Amino acid sequence: MAETSSAAARPDSPSTVPVSTDTQALLRPELTSPFTEIDRAEWARLADETPLPLTEAELAAFRGLGEPLDMAEVSEVYRPLSRLINQYAIGVREMHRRTRGFLHRDGEPQSPFVIGIAGSVAVGKSTVARILRDLLARWPETPSVELITTDGFLYPNAELERRGIAHRKGFPESYDRRSLLRFVTQVKAGVAEVCAPHYSHLVYDIVPDEVTVVRRPDILIVEGLNVLQPASMEHPLAVSDLFDFSVYVDARTADIRAWYRNRFLKLRESAFANPSSHFRRFAALDDEAAVAVADEFWNNINEPNLVENIRPTRARATAVLRKEADHRVQKVLLRKI
Numbered sequence: 173m174a175e176t177s178s179a180a181a182r183p184d185s186p187s188t189v190p191v192s193t194d195t196q197a198l199l200r201p202e203l204t205s206p207f208t209e210i211d212r213a214e215w216a217r218l219a220d221e222t223p224l225p226l227t228e229a230e231l232a233a234f235r236g237l238g239e240p241l242d243m244a245e246v247s248e249v250y251r252p253l254s255r256l257i258n259q260y261a262i263g264v265r266e267m268h269r270r271t272r273g274f275l276h277r278d279g280e281p282q283s284p285f286v287i288g289i290a291g292s293v294a295v296g297k298s299t300v301a302r303i304l305r306d307l308l309a310r311w312p313e314t315p316s317v318e319l320i321t322t323d324g325f326l327y328p329n330a331e332l333e334r335r336g337i338a339h340r341k342g343f344p345e346s347y348d349r350r351s352l353l354r355f356v357t358q359v360k361a362g363v364a365e366v367c368a369p370h371y372s373h374l375v376y377d378i379v380p381d382e383v384t385v386v387r388r389p390d391i392l393i394v395e396g397l398n399v400l401q402p403a404s405m406e407h408p409l410a411v412s413d414l415f416d417f418s419v420y421v422d423a424r425t426a427d428i429r430a431w432y433r434n435r436f437l438k439l440r441e442s443a444f445a446n447p448s449s450h451f452r453r454f455a456a457l458d459d460e461a462a463v464a465v466a467d468e469f470w471n472n473i474n475e476p477n478l479v480e481n482i483r484p485t486r487a488r489a490t491a492v493l494r495k496e497a498d499h500r501v502q503k504v505l506l507r508k509i
């Protein structure tokens with residue numbers, strides 16, 4: 173006859189057994205974390221012997237507004253990262269080749285290696301994405317690297333208004349996730365030309381007649397706030413399911429808030445001063461008034477999105493780059509293999 177006694181009736185049931193020393197050892201954070209932590213000095217030593225033939229002008233082209241990116245940062249942080257991703261790309265390509273051989277489909281097109289880059293508004297994702305695009309294209313196995321940003325898949329402002337979510341630009345529901353998924357699926361399937369819509373920060377909307385065309389790259393980088401969101405009942409396949417490698421750009425909330433504020437002050441003198449800018453009304457604000465507007469955007473949109481949607485996806489990344497207040501990466505967290 174089956175035993176029916178409850179757990180409470182059994183003094184040796186799993187919930188009442190004292191934690192043994194062995195089990196306690198298993199609960200140590202370094203054993204339970206999915207990441208291996210590598211500090212900057214150790215990470216920098218992993219840089220390959222390969223030269224870094226970057227010019228000052230190229231470096232300037234990577235730099236986002238307000239980011240003090242220098243040669244040391246590229247060399248010590250991004251060079252080892254590009255080498256590691258290169259190793260992943262070679263490994264995945266070999267695995268695909270073997271799979272095609274197994275299926276007797278050797279003639280089928282090579283699928284690109286897809287990288288996701290996630291993180292908050294103003295954390296510096298675009299800079300990381302531009303550096304990686306350049307450095308990865310220097311490896312002989314992957315000369316063609318394309319970069320797209322997910323803002324092109326935001327619903328146009330009129331559609332956001334129709335849905336009543338105009339104040340939630342950047343939140344997961346403000347994107348046409350099916351179109352983004354279709355786009356990456358087509359690139360992965362080797363379709364000759366795939367078009368991504370274009371978003372303009374200047375006009376703060378999708379530009380109807382402009383597209384980014386992606387033509388069978390070796391590597392596709394997909395950069396955006398929410399690219400690491402997991403699948404859900406409503407969206408059973410997420411774009412993150414198609415990534416071969418992903419990077420989460422991380423920093424303290426207080427630091428990112430300060431970066432956002434400083435960038436807003438700088439944009440006031442540059443982009444906002446353009447008569448076509450959606451934000452031109454902010455160009456004439458004095459510092460105090462501009463900071464108040466930036467803080468309002470930050471407090472009502474960008475910080476809630478970071479806390480509720482973006483940061484919870486950090487643990488899903490292959491690598492986390494942890495930036496300090498001076499924008500420098502001081503720690504790299506790498507997913508344990």
Ligand SMILES: Nc1ncnc2c1ncn2[C@@H]1O[C@H](COP(=O)(O)OP(=O)(O)O)[C@@H](O)[C@H]1O
Binds near residue numbers: 292451
């Ligand atoms: N209102 C704006 N006008 C012009 N450019 C902007 C504006 N807001 C952001 N940008 C630029 O858009 C790019 C993406 O910004 P963002 O989404 O905050 O990502 P990140 O700072 O992580 O790269 C950055 O290069 C930034 O300088």
Ligand SMILES: CC(C)(COP(=O)(O)O)[C@@H](O)C(=O)NCCC(=O)O
Binds near residue numbers: 321322323341395474
């Ligand atoms: C366009 C963005 C949603 C970022 O899109 P992404 O390419 O990361 O998907 C963001 O940069 C933005 O403009 N957010 C609106 C709130 C604000 O301007 O601060």
